[in-house]
Amino acid sequence: MSSGSTAAFEPTDPVEEETARRVTAAGVRASTLRALPTTPVFRPADTGLSHPTLRRLLQAGIIEKVGHGLYRRLDAPLVDLDLAEVAARAPLGTLCLVSALARHDLITAIPEHHDIALPRGHGSVTTPAPVAWHYFDAATFDVGRTQVSIEGTAATIGLYSPERSIADAFRLRHQVGQEVAVEALRTWLRRPGASPADLLRTAAQLPRARRPIAEALAVLL
Template identity: 55%
Template sequence: MGSAERSAADNGGLGVLPATFTYSQALSAGLTEWQLYRLRDHGLIEPVGRGLYRRHDAEAVDIDLIEVARRSPLATLCLTTALARHGLIDEIPSRIDVALPRGRHRPVTIAPVAWHSFDPATFDIGRTNLPLDLETSIGLYSPERSIVDAFRLRHREGPDLAYAALRRWLRQRGASPSRLLAMARQFPKVERPIREALEILL
């Protein structure tokens, strides 16, 4: 690191910035545009997205999820991405399925994201938080909600996804069909197909 960068870090520049920070935060911390780009060129910070950076000394994380979470605080992992995180499918998604309440802005990201618009009235049902680091978390739908969504959107995602996830979920310890059906009742037209699938699989 050159003297300018050392000075910036020692004088509360880079040193006081969070693990992930914006261009504006860097300027507010006392870094100049030139210093910021020098830190990037020296590998001390990494661009995460447009105007978004991460310190090199920060813990290793999924940079794509960090970008999504910082761009949209309500972003929630859903469908194949959530199912894969819960170990309910073997597929490794090539894109990140992310839900937002219908009508919310879909930010532009470097990360490969497939945005989905969910009804605001039911958006928070089964929504939990997945910590990414000490400062950032992203929404994640529970296994039950993810299965409900797979059935609800099976005309678009394909029925095999929903049935495969349900079959594997039933083999997990703690799987409660009654709890799944209770959640399904909150979504029109989903309870019956899930109930019929459970009758076949149980």
């Protein structure tokens, strides 16, 4: 079959059969389907798909729009669309505070929203996702910052290390709560390889963090 022909399928189950019917009815070409990324969530700008082609794919029920400039393949597994949208709109966005602590399994609480840090001075970001934006000093923004994959997508998002997340929780304990900070520290101390000295070195790079952590360590150790 030439790349310009309409897609032809050999369905093996009812779902594939229905997909084949919709693809044929919408006149979607095989080359267009091959251009779709294998990751569930994607941006058209990364694929070269034209607006008319996107409309045909939407009409055929092959993709759906899930956010500003973001689309999802309907045959793909569900992913964290909120984080995918945050990553698309704010590439420097970094999971912090309660969200980061939960991601590292340092607390039992389930976050009600995503805590996302941006360097101070960054423009405001608007997203329908439940996000609490935090603006951290640009000079220390990268302390303990790593990148992690957003499952099911090609995107990544920033994530602060356990040590940085604990330090932030103590220096901003008026926001997250003293009990949350202490729980995270206690859980972290029980883990193999946890080094209070490393934690204090990280805290020393941030404002108002080292003293409350040192005081908590004196009680817990």
